[in-house]
Amino acid sequence: MEKAATSAKEKNTSAKGTSPVIIDEAIVEIVSDSGEGAQKCGQSFGAISAKMGNGVWTVEIIPAEIQPPARSREGASGIRVRVGSKKVTNMGDQAHLVVALNEQVLFGRISQQAYKEGTVLLIENKWAQSEQENIRKQYAEALAEFKERGYQIIEIPMEVECLKIVRDAQKGKNMWVLGMICYIYGREVQKSHDQIKGIFRKKAQKIIDSNIALFDSGYNWAKENLDFNYEIPAMAVAEDQVVMNGNEAISFGTMASGIELCSMYPITPATSASHHLADYFEKAGGVVHQAEDEIAAIGFAIGASYAGKTAITITSGPGLALKTEFIGLAVMAEVPLVIVNVQRGGPSTGLPTKVEQGDLLAALFAETGDAPKIILAPATIEECFHFVILARKLAEAFRTPVILLTDANLATGVQPFPRPKINQEWFAGPIDQSPWKEDVRPYEWNAENGLSKRPIPGQKNGMYTLTGLAHDEKSRVAYEPDSNQRSMEARSRKMAAFQQTLKKPTINGDETGDLLIVGWGSTLGAIDEAVEKARAMGAKVSALHLRFLFPLEPGLKEIFSRFKKVMTVEINYSDKLGDPMITPENRRYAQLAWYLRAQTLMDIDCFSNVYGQPMSPGKVLDMIKQELNIK
Amino acid sequence: MFGLKPDLCSIPMPETYLGADDYAKNAARWCPGCGGHSILSTVHKVCKDKQYAPEKTVFVSGIGCSSRFPHYMSTYGFHGLHGRAFPVACGVKFRRPDLNVFVVTGDGDCCSIGAGHWVHAIRYNMKMVVLLFDNAIYGLTKKQTSPTSRVGTVSNTHPKGSVLPPLNPIQTTLSISNVSFVAQTTDWHPAHLYATIRKAADHPGLSFVRIVQRCPVFMRDLYESAAADPGSLTLLKHDNGIVLDPAIEKTFKHVVSHDPSDINKAREHAEMKETIPVGLFYQNAENPNYDDYGAHNLGMTIAEKAAAINDMLDKYTN
Numbered sequence: 001m002e003k004a005a006t007s008a009k010e011k012n013t014s015a016k017g018t019s020p021v022i023i024d025e026a027i028v029e030i031v032s033d034s035g036e037g038a039q040k041c042g043q044s045f046g047a048i049s050a051k052m053g054n055g056v057w058t059v060e061i062i063p064a065e066i067q068p069p070a071r072s073r074e075g076a077s078g079i080r081v082r083v084g085s086k087k088v089t090n091m092g093d094q095a096h097l098v099v100a101l102n103e104q105v106l107f108g109r110i111s112q113q114a115y116k117e118g119t120v121l122l123i124e125n126k127w128a129q130s131e132q133e134n135i136r137k138q139y140a141e142a143l144a145e146f147k148e149r150g151y152q153i154i155e156i157p158m159e160v161e162c163l164k165i166v167r168d169a170q171k172g173k174n175m176w177v178l179g180m181i182c183y184i185y186g187r188e189v190q191k192s193h194d195q196i197k198g199i200f201r202k203k204a205q206k207i208i209d210s211n212i213a214l215f216d217s218g219y220n221w222a223k224e225n226l227d228f229n230y231e232i233p234a235m236a237v238a239e240d241q242v243v244m245n246g247n248e249a250i251s252f253g254t255m256a257s258g259i260e261l262c263s264m265y266p267i268t269p270a271t272s273a274s275h276h277l278a279d280y281f282e283k284a285g286g287v288v289h290q291a292e293d294e295i296a297a298i299g300f301a302i303g304a305s306y307a308g309k310t311a312i313t314i315t316s317g318p319g320l321a322l323k324t325e326f327i328g329l330a331v332m333a334e335v336p337l338v339i340v341n342v343q344r345g346g347p348s349t350g351l352p353t354k355v356e357q358g359d360l361l362a363a364l365f366a367e368t369g370d371a372p373k374i375i376l377a378p379a380t381i382e383e384c385f386h387f388v389i390l391a392r393k394l395a396e397a398f399r400t401p402v403i404l405l406t407d408a409n410l411a412t413g414v415q416p417f418p419r420p421k422i423n424q425e426w427f428a429g430p431i432d433q434s435p436w437k438e439d440v441r442p443y444e445w446n447a448e449n450g451l452s453k454r455p456i457p458g459q460k461n462g463m464y465t466l467t468g469l470a471h472d473e474k475s476r477v478a479y480e481p482d483s484n485q486r487s488m489e490a491r492s493r494k495m496a497a498f499q500q501t502l503k504k505p506t507i508n509g510d511e512t513g514d515l516l517i518v519g520w521g522s523t524l525g526a527i528d529e530a531v532e533k534a535r536a537m538g539a540k541v542s543a544l545h546l547r548f549l550f551p552l553e554p555g556l557k558e559i560f561s562r563f564k565k566v567m568t569v570e571i572n573y574s575d576k577l578g579d580p581m582i583t584p585e586n587r588r589y590a591q592l593a594w595y596l597r598a599q600t601l602m603d604i605d606c607f608s609n610v611y612g613q614p615m616s617p618g619k620v621l622d623m624i625k626q627e628l629n630i631k
Numbered sequence: 632m633f634g635l636k637p638d639l640c641s642i643p644m645p646e647t648y649l650g651a652d653d654y655a656k657n658a659a660r661w662c663p664g665c666g667g668h669s670i671l672s673t674v675h676k677v678c679k680d681k682q683y684a685p686e687k688t689v690f691v692s693g694i695g696c697s698s699r700f701p702h703y704m705s706t707y708g709f710h711g712l713h714g715r716a717f718p719v720a721c722g723v724k725f726r727r728p729d730l731n732v733f734v735v736t737g738d739g740d741c742c743s744i745g746a747g748h749w750v751h752a753i754r755y756n757m758k759m760v761v762l763l764f765d766n767a768i769y770g771l772t773k774k775q776t777s778p779t780s781r782v783g784t785v786s787n788t789h790p791k792g793s794v795l796p797p798l799n800p801i802q803t804t805l806s807i808s809n810v811s812f813v814a815q816t817t818d819w820h821p822a823h824l825y826a827t828i829r830k831a832a833d834h835p836g837l838s839f840v841r842i843v844q845r846c847p848v849f850m851r852d853l854y855e856s857a858a859a860d861p862g863s864l865t866l867l868k869h870d871n872g873i874v875l876d877p878a879i880e881k882t883f884k885h886v887v888s889h890d891p892s893d894i895n896k897a898r899e900h901a902e903m904k905e906t907i908p909v910g911l912f913y914q915n916a917e918n919p920n921y922d923d924y925g926a927h928n929l930g931m932t933i934a935e936k937a938a939a940i941n942d943m944l945d946k947y948t949n
Contacts (some may be wrong), residue, residue, distance in 0.1 A: 050949065051949045053949070069777070112913055123907065154738055187859045198946075204864070239947060241770070241948065241949050242944055242949075243948075248947070250684065250842045252940065252944070254708065255936070255939075255940050256937075256940055258834075258936065260726060260929075263722065280943050282927075282928050283939045283942075284931070284936045284940050285927055285928055285929075285935070285936045286929065287725070287726075287923070287924070287927075289722075291751075292718075292747055292750075292751035293719065293747060294752065295718070296715075296717075296718035296747070297750075298718075299711070299717075299718030299719045300718045300719070300721055300722035300725070301689070302711075303709070303718065303719035303720060303721060303723040303725075304722040304723065306709060306719070306723060307689070307722070307723045307726070307727045308727070309726045309727070321846055325712055325716070326712060363662075382832075405921075419947075419948050422937045422940050422941055422944075423937075424933050425939055427933040427937070429933070432676055445825065456706040457686065457687070457689050457723070457727065458686055458727070458730065461686070463685055463705055463707050463708075464712065465701040465707070465708030465710055466711075467702070467710040468711055468712060469710070474719045478700065559649060583898075589942065612709075
């Protein structure tokens with residue numbers, strides 16, 4: 001693609017009538033100061049592309065502050081969109097084309113190695129004529145540096161063009177940019193107009209018209225002035241596809257599970273799932289409750305679950321920490337409940353808008369005492385949808401809280417997937433209010449599998465007092481030492497019973513080899529892409545991706561033993577051997593590695609980092625090459 | 632439990648008529664002389680008079696001496712976490728308007744560790760009865776200062792006497808928006824206790840009842856003298872308030888007239904220092920109930936839900 005741009009420039013032909021260069025994929029970024037609508041622009045570009053049948057993955061670039069200072073290096077706000085002629089499962093490596101509303105925000109991205117030699121930068125040129133001398137100077141210096149780095153720079157009069165249509169170019173420049181990139185990548189104009197109408201559907205017709213005019217202006221300007229354009233052929237897909245991000249998928253999954261209550265407290269990056277529910281839930285028979293705090297949010301959900309309406313609570317790291325005591329109660333008293341933790345950087349407030357997979361061990365072990373509960377990790381946006389339905393069923397069948405671990409990358413990433421065929425069996429049925437059999441105790445633990453049935457308020461003869469104290473089968477406070485031992489056994493054994501129903505995980509690649517990469521959660525796409533590239537280079541590497549983190553999927557030790565080396569790839573912190581002070585004895589491993597080592601007694605290594613970035617296929621590929629000595 | 636043969640009587644009778652004993656379960660393990668015992672038997676009696684179906688009634692509590700309460704009821708119960716009775720009770724009620732919900736909490740549970748939830752539960756104003764057992768001391772953990780302990784209370788955390796003025800639960804509750812029912816009574820005045828809880832149970836919103844309670848083990852002096860002295864109480868009297876039998880009313884040495892619709896006067900009475908005011912401080916049956924919002928779209932069938940979701944998915948489909 002860089003070649004196309006260069007050759008077109010060299011020929012210095014008039015742009016009109018340039019025939020598009022066909023490419024497999026494009027990685028496009030739009031970066032700006034906060035509040036300039038870059039994300040809306042990129043999301044629309046992604047959605048239009050998905051609607052044209054392309055594979056798509058989007059990643060938001062979000063500063064921590066709502067309004068960081070303008071033109072600051074760390075204030076970059078925007079979005080990356082990867083569009084391909086095949087299914088796209090991750091954000092990829094370096095961008096091919098970047099639209100920047102000012103030049104300063106590019107520095108932040110450059111320091112994150114988001115660009116490479118040849119990356120095309122389309123930069124707003126109004127800064128060159130700024131009244132402020134220092135801005136003109138910054139602009140000139142930055143462009144010189146970009147040139148030195150080998151980027152291709154094209155200065156674009158965005159402001160000037162927008163002002164021909166609107167009085168305030170700040171409002172609407174994003175749609176002008178959308179027009180421009182839609183021309184560059186050959187997006188259909190009608191689909192683009194429909195997308196814009198959809199975005200502004202709640203606004204006045206005047207606003208819709210003005211945004212469409214801006215789009216057309218950007219599109220036509222690019223057509224007349226740029227000497228390159230591309231075509232990304234569509235995938236052949238038979239089924240209807242839906243396009244949404246992971247948090248929207250969580251919301252849809254919640255509704256399709258028959259859950260009728262989401263009890264939440266605002267926290268980044270989880271809140272948008274609840275926003276989506278707030279918009280749609282009531283039409284599907286549910287309600288969002290915004291609680292006074294994280295603790296109340298889960299307490300309220302537990303109250304509803306206890307009363308027969310299994311509820312969901314959606315949070316992120318710090319919220320999970322606050323909910324811990326209640327999760328322990330739900331385990332102890334065997335209350336079904338779905339908890340979604342959209343992981344962000346930790347510990348403490350950490351990196352609120354950035355991705356991390358740092359809460360696995362907290363999900364497993366944060367409660368005091370022994371508190372086993374089911375932990376699932378969807379790896380794709382499609383799985384975000386289906387896993388909520390699964391979680392609600394498991395929560396009720398096994399009378400337990402279920403934690404769903406997603407992350408900021410899944411939450412905001414947008415990807416098309418086959419439209420779910422809503423199945424009535426997914427939904428929770430009406431609450432059982434038939435009389436309870438008088439002689440059945442509220443915790444009549446099956447001696448073998450630890451399972452028991454619970455009475456629900458409203459059921460005659462079922463009355464009991466749920467308690468977080470150690471209790472016997474009648475839910476009476478346990479004063480005998482046996483009761484505690486026995487109830488712990490029951491709660492542990494039902495997890496073992498569930499584990500026995502799980503299938504062995506599948507392996508991407510050969511069943512044996514030199515290296516097996518084990519991942520979980522949102523890193524699936526990056527790992528698979530890297531492994532496939534490495535295998536094409538002759539590397540004997542395979543990958544395995546876990547969805548069930550507690551209980552673990554069966555057969556892991558046997559699978560691991562067929563590879564010379566097993567390594568996890570994770571987005572969380574680990575020490576590296578060779579670093580100062582780090583020895584094989586004191587080295588701290590990435591969380592899944594830590595856990596798998598304990599479970600299998602095998603020497604499992606890890607590759608992990610915490611730059612707050614999604615895992616990129618390039619980084620995984622480099623690691624594989626290094627591990628297997630491939631040049 | 633007793634039954635009337637339907638053929639002996641032309642008035643429609645309930646299938647079963649429950650007695651107060653039918654609401655009792657397990658022997659209460661509170662200390663002898665604890666105010667909890669009289670509150671428990673009063674609640675049994677109120678349940679009987681309201682003929683609550685035990686399976687449709689849920690007592691939710693936190694942690695503390697008073698929070699053992701649900702174990703002594705034959706209804707459904709939820710003995711949860713310290714300070715967290717309110718969110719659980721609100722969650723129970725939100726999508727189950729058919730259930731009668733009670734919250735039993737103590738001065739530590741409600742006014743200290745659970746204070747945030749207390750404020751918001753009052754504002755939610757969901758239909759439930761809240762019984763605050765206030766003995767001004769931590770009992771279960773063995774005599775620590777509570778937020779309602781008087782200044783100078785000698786406890787295991789303040790051996791030289793506590794240093795801060797106590798929090799006034801009535802005044803605090805009266806100050807919260809959407810408050811709809813605030814009453815005070817004592818464990819040692821059974822007629823007033825009964826009439827108050829009964830009135831609370833009839834209120835269409837959250838009824839907050841502070842019960843000034845004796846702890847014979849850790850807080851002997853505070854209410855021992857008060858319990859023995861009929862002059863220690865001031866009755867807030869009004870036709871719209873807690874109405875007592877005139878003979879019982881005469882046993883009160885101090886009586887003031889107080890209209891429970893007057894929140895400003897209520898706040899004045901809440902500051903009464905020499906005697907303990909008992910009665911209905913404030914009632915407003917018109918305030919919105921958050922549980923009405925919670926239940927507004929109950930009962931949708933699975934087919935209706937599936938159809939609604941399919942419509943929504945259309946917007947997300949290529």
